[in-house]
Amino acid sequence: MTLTHLGWNDAFAASFARFSAHGLVPARVACEHKHAYQLYSSAGPLEGTLTGRFLHEARTRADLPAVGDWVAVRLRPGETAGDIHAVLPRRSKFSRRAAGPRPDEQIVAANVDVVFLVTALDANYNPRRIERFLAVAWESGAQPVVVLNKCDLHGAPEAARAEVAGIALSAPVIVVSALHPDCRETFAPYLRPGHTLAFLGSSGVGKSTLINAILGQPQQSTGPTRIDDARGRHTTTRRELLLTDSGALVMDTPGMRELQFHEEGTAVDETFQDVFELASACRFGNCSHRDEPGCAIRLALEEGRLDPKRWSSYQKLAREEAYVARKSDEAAARKEKAIWKKTNSGQRAQRAWAHRNHLE
Ligand SMILES: Nc1nc2c(ncn2[C@@H]2O[C@H](COP(=O)(O)OP(=O)(O)OP(=O)(O)O)[C@@H](O)[C@H]2O)c(=O)[nH]1
Ligand SMILES: [Mg+2]
Ligand SMILES: [Zn+2]
Missing domain, CATH: 1.10.40.50 (Probable gtpase engc; domain 3)
Known part of the structure; x- marks a missing residue:
């Protein structure tokens, strides 16, 4: 397995140069569980741990490695494990608002080339939600593709395609059934070696079933959709980057109804x-x-x-x-105020010290 197979490119190589000088190696995050990371590297799979210093210096959750990230690792001699020292700048990212009072950004997928925004053509179908996902996807840096899955459950899938094409503008719209044998063929043009594909969408829309179809084997667990409201059951519980026979990397994610805007803008x-x-x-x-x-x-x-x-x-x-822009402005203002407070009290302490020592 070369780095290129894992999605490495010149831009990552350039930002990694300062780490290779210190004997670190690049690796890509396959999945994460409680600050323990499964990594892919040119030497094979690795177990990665965050250094205490890294955790100490991380200011927000977004600073921590996420699935799809490239990290700089110091290998432990004689082990398939190492310490994660840094995260390379992301080429694309998706995030959601983490729980809590502050609009803290949690990265759900990093360095994605193509993002499949999956909706099911059942009770889940909601063109407005597709519109919102698209808006975020355009901003993420990844190429969005709208997937209308479960076309077998819809009476007029072509009408749905036409409706969605009207809002998708230049993003392709794929109408498919994950259960149909043609499914893999439909995705074939996107399965390019070293390309990273992510599947995002609500629970139960069939993300894992589509991924199994692409893999050609049932590797990801899939679960029944609740019949009453077609809201899935959250079968997939962790984000995971998978290697496929085609050479493409595929990211499965737990169901998510909305994505977050993280920058003011366009x-x-x-x-x-x-x-x-x-x-x-x-x-x-x-x-x-x-x-x-x-x-x-x-x-x-x-x-x-x-x-x-x-x-x-x-x-x-x-x-x-x-709203999001305003919230992050407020958070920035609070932070600045806290720094000022610290500075002022530091200055006061310094003056008191000088006074005590008759320097003033
Ligand atoms: N009829 C039909 N059912 C499908 C299709 N694709 C998936 N399903 C079914 O929908 C249910 C949910 O599929 P999953 O693949 O688990 O959905 P998911 O998006 O991964 O859901 P989470 O992991 O909870 O986010 C399963 O029972 C699948 O068999 C399809 O194209 N047609
Ligand atoms: Mg799933
Ligand atoms: Zn006007």
Whole structure:
């Protein structure tokens, strides 16, 4: 197994140079359990542990290694184990809001090339949720592909495909049944050696079943979907990066209903390019699209050129993004204040000391 097979490239090599000078080796995180990491390396599988220093210096959960990350490891002589000293900068990442009062970012997948946003064509089907997943995916750095699974359960899967194609813009839309023998063929174009593919979506939509179809063997546990509301049972409980015969790396993840925005920015504008273009024709640059004269959005809504549902999704997403941006601003402000407090009390202590010692 070479590093290239594991997804290594020149960019990672460049950021690793300073570690190789210190005798560390690169490895990729396959899975994590309570700060114990299973790693892939060019020398085979390794057990990785975080050094005390690493844990001490990590400021947020996002600083800790996540599945898909490349890490710098010092091997323990004579063992298939080592200490993790650093995480290389991520080329792409997905996160969710960790539980707790602060909008702390928890990385659920790192360094993904293609992300399959999986929805089932059953009671789970929800174009608005697909829209939100897409917005985050565009921002993540990975290439999104929408997967409409369980097409065998839908009366008119092609109509669903057409509806989703309207919101997916340039992201491909795959309509498939994980239980159909053709399934693996459908994914074949994406199974390229060294490429990392992640499956994200709610519990029960069939992520693990799709992965088993790609692997050609039932390796991942799958579970029944609850019949009453088609909300899965959370069969997959950990994130895991798997090696496949095709040479591609495939990431299975536990069901997740939403993803998080983690940076202020452009995600909304990119997914809603059409809305954004309309808005750019408003007479006023800061148009709130409520009652200003010359509002291109209102006009498009009146003339039926903009779907009201799409407009309300856009507004909801924009609000959510603004909320997250505001929350992280508040967190940053709190942190700054804490540093100031420390500095001031440090200065006070220093002055008191100087006073006591008659230096002042
Ligand atoms: N009819 C039908 N059932 C499917 C299809 N794909 C998966 N299923 C069934 O849906 C159920 C849930 O599948 P899983 O693969 O466990 O779903 P998951 O997305 O991995 O769920 P979590 O691990 O809980 O996140 C299982 O009973 C599968 O057999 C499909 O294409 N058609
Ligand atoms: Mg699963
Ligand atoms: Zn307007």
